[in-house]
Amino acid sequence: MSRFAAVVALPLVFVCxxxxxxDGVSRLWDYSSAPGQAAIAADSFPNGTTxxxxxxxxxxxMFLHPKCPCSRASVSELARILSAADAPPDTVAVFFTPADAxxxxxxxxxWRAAAAIPQVSCIADPGGRLADQFGAATSGTSLYYDGExxxxxxxxVTAGRGHCGDSxxxxxxxxxxxxxxxxxAAVYGCSLQTPTHAPRSQLVRADTNGAQx
Numbered sequence: 095m096s097r098f099a100a101v102v103a104l105p106l107v108f109v110c111x112x113x114x115x116x117d118g119v120s121r122l123w124d125y126s127s128a129p130g131q132a133a134i135a136a137d138s139f140p141n142g143t144t145x146x147x148x149x150x151x152x153x154x155x156m157f158l159h160p161k162c163p164c165s166r167a168s169v170s171e172l173a174r175i176l177s178a179a180d181a182p183p184d185t186v187a188v189f190f191t192p193a194d195a196x197x198x199x200x201x202x203x204x205w206r207a208a209a210a211i212p213q214v215s216c217i218a219d220p221g222g223r224l225a226d227q228f229g230a231a232t233s234g235t236s237l238y239y240d241g242e243x244x245x246x247x248x249x250x251v252t253a254g255r256g257h258c259g260d261s262x263x264x265x266x267x268x269x270x271x272x273x274x275x276x277x278x279a280a281v282y283g284c285s286l287q288t289p290t291h292a293p294r295s296q297l298v299r300a301d302t303n304g305a306q307x
Contacts, residue, residue, distance in 0.1 A: 129280035130232030132249070139243040143227055151183040152240040154271070157219075157230035158208070160189045160200040162284035164255040168234035169204060171251040171264050173211045179271040182213045183238070190233075190286045193221035225286050234283035238270050246270040250281030257282070
């Protein structure tokens with residue numbers, strides 16, 4: 095290639111490289127800012143679950159896929175929110191587990207991070223049965239039921255996939271924990287479904303008597 099041709103080609107190479115990078119950044123931003131499927135949750139704590147009724151401080155559930163990288167931020171924000179709450183509630187991190195998986199499958203770094211938070215207990219959810227009962231479809235979905243069993247928050251606690259820091263969801267959940275419901279929020283994370291979990295044809299909403307609607 096002559097020197098002239100090289101001089102002419104260099105700007106074209108730069109333009110092509112810049113276009114590829116810009117497209118990649120745009121796709122990454124679109125992905126990180128795209129919310130997951132919102133929960134279809136009952137307004138009252140459903141009967142017929144493995145949980146006892148909520149105590150006086152209520153019950154907070156966070157549904158997680160143990161291998162979702164986005165949910166590290168959700169667990170980090172959960173720790174911050176609980177530490178700021180006036181009376182942190184009984185909190186359960188519910189980890190989706192394929193029905194045929196062994197007991198160690200969900201025990202990833204995400205499980206250990208959640209288990210290290212005071213007030214948080216971790217349980218496996220074989221086949222996603224609890225997620226189905228509560229209508230959760232996206233990792234990071236948080237549901238808070240107050241001391242009377244009323245749902246006062248549903249959604250996520252981050253501003254995007256894998257984003258730590260202040261968010262509308264985090265502020266809304268903290269307000270609900272402190273007795274001032276502030277509305278629901280979008281949830282950002284991976285689907286709770288895996289190839290071993292059959293896709294839901296529809297989400298089932300349980301009423302307060304545990305019946306399907």
